[in-house]
Amino acid sequence: MMTRVVVTVMPRTETLDPQGQAVAGALHQLGFDDLGDVRIGKRIVLDIDGDDPVGQAHAMCDRLLVNRLIEDYEVDAG
Amino acid sequence: MMTRVVVTVMPRTETLDPQGQAVAGALHQLGFDDLGDVRIGKRIVLDIDGDDPVGQAHAMCDRLLVNRLIEDYEVDAG
Amino acid sequence: MTIERPTVAVVKFPGSLDHDSAARAATQAGADATLVHHKDDTLPAGTAAVVLPGGFSYGDHLRCGAIASRAPIMQAVIRFAADGGRVLGICNGFQILCEAGLLPGVLRPNQRLGFICRQVTLEVDDATTDWTGTHTAGTNLSIPIKNHDGAWFGDPADGRVVFRYDESNPTGSRERIAGIANHEGNVLGMMPHPECACDPLVGSDDGRVLFDALVGAVRVGAA
Amino acid sequence: MSTEALPRHRQLGLTDWEAEQIPGLLGREPTDPELVMFSLMWSEHCSYKHSKPLLGAFPTEGPHILQGPGENAGAIDVGDGMAVAFKIESHNHPSAVEPFEGAATGVGGIVRDIIAMGARPIALLDSLRFGELTSAKSRFLFRRAVAGIGHYGNCIGVPTVGGEVGFDDCYEDSCLVNAMCIGVLPHDGILRAAAKGVGNRLVLFGNKTGRDGIGGASVLASAELSDDEDKRPSVQVSDPFTERKLMDCCADLAERGLFVALQDLGAAGLTSAASEMASKGGLGLRIDLDRVPLRETVMLPAEILVSESQERMLAVVTPGDVDAVIAICRDRFDLDATDIGEVTDGDRLVAIADGEVVVDIPAQYLADDAPVYEVPQNPAPAPVPLDLAGVPEPTDLAAAWLALLAKPTIASKRWVYEQYDCLVGADTIRRPGGDAAVVRLPGTNRAIAVTTDCAERHCQLDPRAGGAAAVFEAARNVACTGARPAAITNCLNFPNPEKGHTGWRLAQAIAGMSDACRALGTPVVSGNVSLYNESATRIIFPTPVVGMVGLLEDAARSVGHAFSQEGDLALLVGSGAPRLDGSEYLGRAEGYPTPPDADIEVALCRFLADAADEGLLVSAHDIAAGGLAIALAESAIGGALGVTAETAAGDRTDVALFGECGGRAIISCRPGDDGRLRELARELPVACLGVVGGDTIALQVGQTRVSIPVAAAANAYERAIPEALA
Numbered sequence A, B: 001m002m003t004r005v006v007v008t009v010m011p012r013t014e015t016l017d018p019q020g021q022a023v024a025g026a027l028h029q030l031g032f033d034d035l036g037d038v039r040i041g042k043r044i045v046l047d048i049d050g051d052d053p054v055g056q057a058h059a060m061c062d063r064l065l066v067n068r069l070i071e072d073y074e075v076d077a078g
Numbered sequence C: 001m002t003i004e005r006p007t008v009a010v011v012k013f014p015g016s017l018d019h020d021s022a023a024r025a026a027t028q029a030g031a032d033a034t035l036v037h038h039k040d041d042t043l044p045a046g047t048a049a050v051v052l053p054g055g056f057s058y059g060d061h062l063r064c065g066a067i068a069s070r071a072p073i074m075q076a077v078i079r080f081a082a083d084g085g086r087v088l089g090i091c092n093g094f095q096i097l098c099e100a101g102l103l104p105g106v107l108r109p110n111q112r113l114g115f116i117c118r119q120v121t122l123e124v125d126d127a128t129t130d131w132t133g134t135h136t137a138g139t140n141l142s143i144p145i146k147n148h149d150g151a152w153f154g155d156p157a158d159g160r161v162v163f164r165y166d167e168s169n170p171t172g173s174r175e176r177i178a179g180i181a182n183h184e185g186n187v188l189g190m191m192p193h194p195e196c197a198c199d200p201l202v203g204s205d206d207g208r209v210l211f212d213a214l215v216g217a218v219r220v221g222a223a
Numbered sequence D: 001m002s003t004e005a006l007p008r009h010r011q012l013g014l015t016d017w018e019a020e021q022i023p024g025l026l027g028r029e030p031t032d033p034e035l036v037m038f039s040l041m042w043s044e045h046c047s048y049k050h051s052k053p054l055l056g057a058f059p060t061e062g063p064h065i066l067q068g069p070g071e072n073a074g075a076i077d078v079g080d081g082m083a084v085a086f087k088i089e090s091h092n093h094p095s096a097v098e099p100f101e102g103a104a105t106g107v108g109g110i111v112r113d114i115i116a117m118g119a120r121p122i123a124l125l126d127s128l129r130f131g132e133l134t135s136a137k138s139r140f141l142f143r144r145a146v147a148g149i150g151h152y153g154n155c156i157g158v159p160t161v162g163g164e165v166g167f168d169d170c171y172e173d174s175c176l177v178n179a180m181c182i183g184v185l186p187h188d189g190i191l192r193a194a195a196k197g198v199g200n201r202l203v204l205f206g207n208k209t210g211r212d213g214i215g216g217a218s219v220l221a222s223a224e225l226s227d228d229e230d231k232r233p234s235v236q237v238s239d240p241f242t243e244r245k246l247m248d249c250c251a252d253l254a255e256r257g258l259f260v261a262l263q264d265l266g267a268a269g270l271t272s273a274a275s276e277m278a279s280k281g282g283l284g285l286r287i288d289l290d291r292v293p294l295r296e297t298v299m300l301p302a303e304i305l306v307s308e309s310q311e312r313m314l315a316v317v318t319p320g321d322v323d324a325v326i327a328i329c330r331d332r333f334d335l336d337a338t339d340i341g342e343v344t345d346g347d348r349l350v351a352i353a354d355g356e357v358v359v360d361i362p363a364q365y366l367a368d369d370a371p372v373y374e375v376p377q378n379p380a381p382a383p384v385p386l387d388l389a390g391v392p393e394p395t396d397l398a399a400a401w402l403a404l405l406a407k408p409t410i411a412s413k414r415w416v417y418e419q420y421d422c423l424v425g426a427d428t429i430r431r432p433g434g435d436a437a438v439v440r441l442p443g444t445n446r447a448i449a450v451t452t453d454c455a456e457r458h459c460q461l462d463p464r465a466g467g468a469a470a471v472f473e474a475a476r477n478v479a480c481t482g483a484r485p486a487a488i489t490n491c492l493n494f495p496n497p498e499k500g501h502t503g504w505r506l507a508q509a510i511a512g513m514s515d516a517c518r519a520l521g522t523p524v525v526s527g528n529v530s531l532y533n534e535s536a537t538r539i540i541f542p543t544p545v546v547g548m549v550g551l552l553e554d555a556a557r558s559v560g561h562a563f564s565q566e567g568d569l570a571l572l573v574g575s576g577a578p579r580l581d582g583s584e585y586l587g588r589a590e591g592y593p594t595p596p597d598a599d600i601e602v603a604l605c606r607f608l609a610d611a612a613d614e615g616l617l618v619s620a621h622d623i624a625a626g627g628l629a630i631a632l633a634e635s636a637i638g639g640a641l642g643v644t645a646e647t648a649a650g651d652r653t654d655v656a657l658f659g660e661c662g663g664r665a666i667i668s669c670r671p672g673d674d675g676r677l678r679e680l681a682r683e684l685p686v687a688c689l690g691v692v693g694g695d696t697i698a699l700q701v702g703q704t705r706v707s708i709p710v711a712a713a714a715n716a717y718e719r720a721i722p723e724a725l726a
């Protein structure tokens, strides 16, 4: 039976996040003055079968889902 | 002081998630046969000041962050 | 007697790219084209029609058109449209109009997930708006697309379908929709770029009809 | 290998000898920030220390040259007081590490060079090399690099109108990603980098400064790509949205005449920008590092000085204009802009961090006084003609023809260029798919024709002839559109110059390019060098990419490569002795390719432009990779029109069909116009090939008749790359 595994991928803290930067600017223009930093990443929800879904998810991150040069990630069994 | 609030935005339906489907296809090609559905959404991490950060985050979702026609969202105080 | 050149306002957002070409096309059609800054909150006095040009406003971040649709100038554009003023949104301008709620639906990433730049054949569908001049339904126009998020999604019954792609439906739009207007017909959004089809040297001049329509627009509020 | 073991200067990439020079120059030990600055400015990437002595051979002068090498880009006169600025640059090593961001930031970098000239970018081209598409790694690099180039060019609204892609196993470990940008500006609008006016202010504007590419591009591009993590830069993430704001902002400020000098921040960041502005102006600069807007909460002075954060520019402005400049950047364009220092008397580059002087050195030590090395000149053996006995003639020539059309290097690049916006600006008159692209100069009826070309196998076998062949092919491509070749830029992509025959090949290729440039009257106005493109197991061919610009007086007279009317005459203009040696058909760097004949090349270019002026050309297409058969097929596919042609047989049919050499083009014209064309051709041979029409491409070679249906040819040509990637 399928297990739901959630992978969150975020831009590394030291790398530029143009998307977060643009959204922060826009929210400030809309008058949200209490807003500080904004960072935007991905939430990837995987349904995985078999006995080691989390291990599988990590493998998927290494092979395809994450670019370790610019992104950090976490895996949680839903 | 700043509170971290996390907004997750997910596509409403499969048809609205071509990226998720493409990634699922790519992962199958890589031999991940135990994989079922894949959904890809956004994870927006907001640092918000003031006394009602969660309320603020909801307002930001209404004003800009989410398009209800195609997306659902959740707000969690980190 | 001097013929008056109606003012066509071309709105420039950060990341707008086709505003100069759109202004040139409008001028060629007999308009007095003025660029309007996104931070302004009013349109030039006597504006007869508005163009939201193509581009990558705000880098297409978050959702294409979303951030621009909340810019100060858009309140003025929304009022202008509500008064029946003619508004043309091209590509990113179309995306902005959808995000602003002036047009139904939303534009999603192309089915093939990638940018497509290609000359395409459009079919005029609903020929009863002013946008297609004397063209009759079924007329074919050759106009290029160049976009990454050009797949229209929504309920076609919420507007009037002015243009469809030919069978190839390059973006994967619902019902091959390439351009859709509101029920009133004064607001049109289209993914193809008519401003890049106003000169046979550049490939085609089938796009001129849309700028003629802008210039033909009656000045809003003028008796 | 852990770098902790190594002395600091070695970690930074300086040799012991180089490090020893520094105290001699300074009369004291360098501070750590100073040592870091030296290490980057004295890297190959920034100092050209292995190529500088050779580059002097290029012809750089001509009546129409407004700016030769030495500034951010070169510039030529295009009439009516208008100028065109252009340059090509490599981003090979960053693209090998992270192809999407590497290629994207490569485009960003070359665009800022054009902006820094005061020009408005109007066109981009990209020249790419990867390993064979049978390799998964190369498919990945190709896909992602093309996506990155498209992403950046499309978002900033500069049309990508041309380029080239080649595939060969020698690029498997060292892909090449070169980008060329062209901009327009008025003669009197040319900006220069030299700092002027003691007391003037330094304004840094654009993105904030972060830890991007620290010790990155420059160090990385200066030694063979090794896998040890510590050589890896923190990857620069591209931000085309900010670049576009920077473009608009610079155009606005230039129009208001608010720049005294302008310089982009590229490799070695602030260090390189500041030291070049200072040494060019023969003045000093004083920079207050505490004022530089940072993305990180804490950064060391050295990190701020060499950060390679993208989308930043440095301007010199008068004290009276500072507030206006900063206000325009912030209010109109939402860009950070900060007064970070001033132009000073003397020649020293001074940097201050929390009140302390952390750097104080004469700028020219960094910018101009890097050690220069003579690269060894070991001639490679002379090329040996191919023994055709070892190359069996194909039994089925039609099949061989279709197979060659489907070779990725020859096949249609539509999969690539349809991902690029080639139309933004609405002045693109000839789109990708033909020989050169034609772009109208905004607001005029004039146009430029632009192309990039290289002949890497030829350069491997016979570098001097190969270098010349690359320039002549570029000229033919430009002339086929009806334009007159005006000037070139170039990107010398080579392996390690300290090894084997590479240093000699580099010198030879430069000599050959120079020969051709002199013959054509097309000087070199700018360029870039990328060395060390090799791994332990693979060494790239010498790949001197030529970017050429040609001029068309009347945009309406431009010519395409496709047949377009039934009954037109197809003519073969020019002459040459085709060989299989080093050809695409042979598929190996083996043999002795036909050396180009300068007189014929020059006459051919003149003829094509003259004929276009008189409106006599329906189509023109140069014969390049794949020979006569491929060129004929490309003109037919382009127009979805067949042709029935005849040509004399050489000793072998496959040589006549697929053999390569310069000096030839296929043109088509209305029946009856051929007489006038022969007059215009003067001594240049003009042979009637046959008649355009029908739905097959039929070629009679002596006694042998070979033919393929246009539809089959188009299918092979168009499907090859998408299927290789599927």
Ligand SMILES: Nc1ncnc2c1ncn2[C@@H]1O[C@H](COP(=O)(O)OP(=O)(O)O)[C@@H](O)[C@H]1O
Pocket: D125, D126, D127, D128, D160, D161, D162, D163, D164, D165, D410, D413, D416, D417, D420, D431, D432, D433, D434, D435, D436, D437, D452, D453, D477, D624, D625
């Ligand atoms: N990487 C690329 N980007 C954009 N256009 C390209 C690219 N590669 C090839 N093209 C286009 O495809 C056409 C054929 O390329 P190529 O075979 O190199 O032409 P030629 O042989 O005449 O130099 C040209 O119009 C060229 O601009």
Ligand SMILES: [Mg+2]
Pocket: D434, D435, D477, D621, D622, D623, D624
């Ligand atoms: Mg060619």
